[in-house]
Amino acid sequence: MNFRRLIISVTLAWLTVFVFLPHLLLVGTSVMTPNPDHLVVWPVTLDSFEKVFTPLYFSVFWHSLELAAIATVICLMLAYPFAWILSTFNSRTQALLLFLLILPFWTNSLIRTYAIKILLGKKGLVNATMINLGIIDEPIQLLYTEFAVIFGLVYLLLPFMVLPLYSSFDKMDKSLLEAGRDLGAGTVQRFRHIILPLTMPGIVSGSLIVFLPAMGMFYIADLLGGAKNLLLGNVVKNLFLVARDWPMGAAFSVIMMLMMALMLLLYVQANRLVSRKGGLHDSNL
Amino acid sequence: MAKTLMQFRQVSLKFDTQEILTGFDLDIKDGEFFTLLGPSGCGKTTVLRLIAGFEQPDEGQILLDGHNIAEQLAEHRPINTVFQSYALFPHLSVFDNVAFGLKMSRTPSTEIKPRVMEALEMVRLAEFADRKPAQLSGGQKQRVAIARAVVNRPRLLLLDESLSALDYKLRQQMQIELKHLQRQLGITFVYVTHDQEEALSMSDRILVMNHGQAQQVGAPRDIYESPANEFVARFIGEINIFDARIEQVVSIDEQQGRYLAYFDQGNMTREIVSETRFEAGDKVKVMLRPEDLRIEFLEDAPEKPGFIGEVQERNYKGKTLDSQIKLKDGQLILASEFFNENEPDFDYKLNQKVWIDWVHGWEHVIKADLL
Numbered sequence A: 001m002n003f004r005r006l007i008i009s010v011t012l013a014w015l016t017v018f019v020f021l022p023h024l025l026l027v028g029t030s031v032m033t034p035n036p037d038h039l040v041v042w043p044v045t046l047d048s049f050e051k052v053f054t055p056l057y058f059s060v061f062w063h064s065l066e067l068a069a070i071a072t073v074i075c076l077m078l079a080y081p082f083a084w085i086l087s088t089f090n091s092r093t094q095a096l097l098l099f100l101l102i103l104p105f106w107t108n109s110l111i112r113t114y115a116i117k118i119l120l121g122k123k124g125l126v127n128a129t130m131i132n133l134g135i136i137d138e139p140i141q142l143l144y145t146e147f148a149v150i151f152g153l154v155y156l157l158l159p160f161m162v163l164p165l166y167s168s169f170d171k172m173d174k175s176l177l178e179a180g181r182d183l184g185a186g187t188v189q190r191f192r193h194i195i196l197p198l199t200m201p202g203i204v205s206g207s208l209i210v211f212l213p214a215m216g217m218f219y220i221a222d223l224l225g226g227a228k229n230l231l232l233g234n235v236v237k238n239l240f241l242v243a244r245d246w247p248m249g250a251a252f253s254v255i256m257m258l259m260m261a262l263m264l265l266l267y268v269q270a271n272r273l274v275s276r277k278g279g280l281h282d283s284n285l
Numbered sequence B: 001m002a003k004t005l006m007q008f009r010q011v012s013l014k015f016d017t018q019e020i021l022t023g024f025d026l027d028i029k030d031g032e033f034f035t036l037l038g039p040s041g042c043g044k045t046t047v048l049r050l051i052a053g054f055e056q057p058d059e060g061q062i063l064l065d066g067h068n069i070a071e072q073l074a075e076h077r078p079i080n081t082v083f084q085s086y087a088l089f090p091h092l093s094v095f096d097n098v099a100f101g102l103k104m105s106r107t108p109s110t111e112i113k114p115r116v117m118e119a120l121e122m123v124r125l126a127e128f129a130d131r132k133p134a135q136l137s138g139g140q141k142q143r144v145a146i147a148r149a150v151v152n153r154p155r156l157l158l159l160d161e162s163l164s165a166l167d168y169k170l171r172q173q174m175q176i177e178l179k180h181l182q183r184q185l186g187i188t189f190v191y192v193t194h195d196q197e198e199a200l201s202m203s204d205r206i207l208v209m210n211h212g213q214a215q216q217v218g219a220p221r222d223i224y225e226s227p228a229n230e231f232v233a234r235f236i237g238e239i240n241i242f243d244a245r246i247e248q249v250v251s252i253d254e255q256q257g258r259y260l261a262y263f264d265q266g267n268m269t270r271e272i273v274s275e276t277r278f279e280a281g282d283k284v285k286v287m288l289r290p291e292d293l294r295i296e297f298l299e300d301a302p303e304k305p306g307f308i309g310e311v312q313e314r315n316y317k318g319k320t321l322d323s324q325i326k327l328k329d330g331q332l333i334l335a336s337e338f339f340n341e342n343e344p345d346f347d348y349k350l351n352q353k354v355w356i357d358w359v360h361g362w363e364h365v366i367k368a369d370l371l
């Protein structure tokens, strides 16, 4: 019991120092007045939030959402079949494949992003291969495009999509598929009425885990997308480091956090609604 | 007799290198209540999986209505299963679980609700329609699984130990309901059970199997009274088996033969009857159910030829009194007598010396080399 209490206290202390306090500071900063010399000064104001809601930032916001959404959907489409197949292998093969999946984490993601940069460059492997195969005559512009950014996001975030999906598939009782067949459900129906609903928690958590970082990974956009304000993360970074408007950067971060909280809340609500319903009248069938 | 609905012809199946079924024949008649009975791991579930289409035979044919259904997918067979592990959909309510099959077959929605509720009423779970499977007890889940299969009115209903989680009373109610369904809707049942009493009381015919091979098929009474071999005899209820040798053929008519048999054990010769033909010198096994035996109290009177032993244990079983008796050579015998308070002799003491006889003509005799 004492050991348990120790673990809980350490965890709480850790969360306080590295999560609660920084967030509190962030929220605090967002309502201060910016100052070129002292970064932030009194008085408390909501000016920064007002400035965030201007058409200029709105378009960045929208664009960032778009890119993150595309990256998330691609991750989902790649990870779903992968996780599915993974869950059908025997446990030794599963362990090996999962290990291979997280192996790249041992290399810093910044370094891996540089690697992509080399890969997609004018003289990179991709262009060279396509020229050698005669698909193109001249090297094409891959780097510093939105394609490169999405590619980078997908590459870095894919494992985060696979893991929750894999856990959903792993938990799914395979005999349910036989029960479905027994009751006359063909391949498509089994997918729609059994597999999809049972892996929905994995889909949702995977998408959330991918979507929010995808909006924030400024270095991807910086390195692969050129110095454009593609992602919200770039905006935040520039506000903090270039414009030195800390309150506004903090305001942006707070809004992103609220978005995440809202999405989680929606998911929980939707879940609750579905489980309370599902009675005589309607159903998720 | 009704026509054959489901037939296995020399079906074999291996998992990896392990032979699960070998040259297995099966013949299930339309509308009958057919039971597979056998020890754990003998292949009962495997037979059901072959019928349902979840396994394909390595060799042999599986025929439904005389047509080979090897190519027919499980989802297209007019067969429903009540799975041993229930396999209820955890994300669907009880109602939606039961409605699943009807929705898959595009039954009009106006018809779905009454049929589902009817099935739920049959298993006495109507008020649980809105619950999720996780909110049910084991026995309730089992009943949902039964309703989910029955509601589709299949040609063939496969039940894999589907009453095992129910208490005695509910179990009896469900047995009656299932028999009722079989007669009312003309559904053919293939029922798997460990419980031989249940098998005997519910089935039209029973197939006893062991190690993936059929041992005997027949009506409950045949199986119980005339087991084809020692395995069947021992598996269905308690039985006492004595070695004997045919000494003389007394008479043989169309129905049965009368023989004089010598029993080593009791150093005695007795007349026995059997439908099987024997010749003098044949070694036979004489089988007697506990209720066929009669026990006589032996005082210090001189021993007479016959089985003599000592009472080792007595168990009062409500209607009967079961005694375990150890014969001189160590063989344990189980005798079961109807309880009669007025009979003074009845209450044997432990270690009481007794003489055992049986009701003449109730013995079942098989050739020894069949064992």
Ligand SMILES: Nc1ncnc2c1ncn2[C@@H]1O[C@H](COP(=O)(O)OP(=O)(O)OP(=O)(O)O)[C@@H](O)[C@H]1O
Pocket: B015, B016, B020, B038, B039, B040, B041, B042, B043, B044, B045, B046, B047, B084
């Ligand atoms: N998927 C499988 N792979 C390998 N062997 C299997 C598989 N399924 C079953 N077996 C083996 O096949 C044999 C028959 O199994 P089956 O499930 O048919 O037995 P059962 O008669 O239904 O037993 P129980 O009464 O315990 O349910 C067993 O020896 C079992 O170990």
Ligand SMILES: [Mg+2]
Pocket: B044, B045, B046, B084, B160
């Ligand atoms: Mg079984």
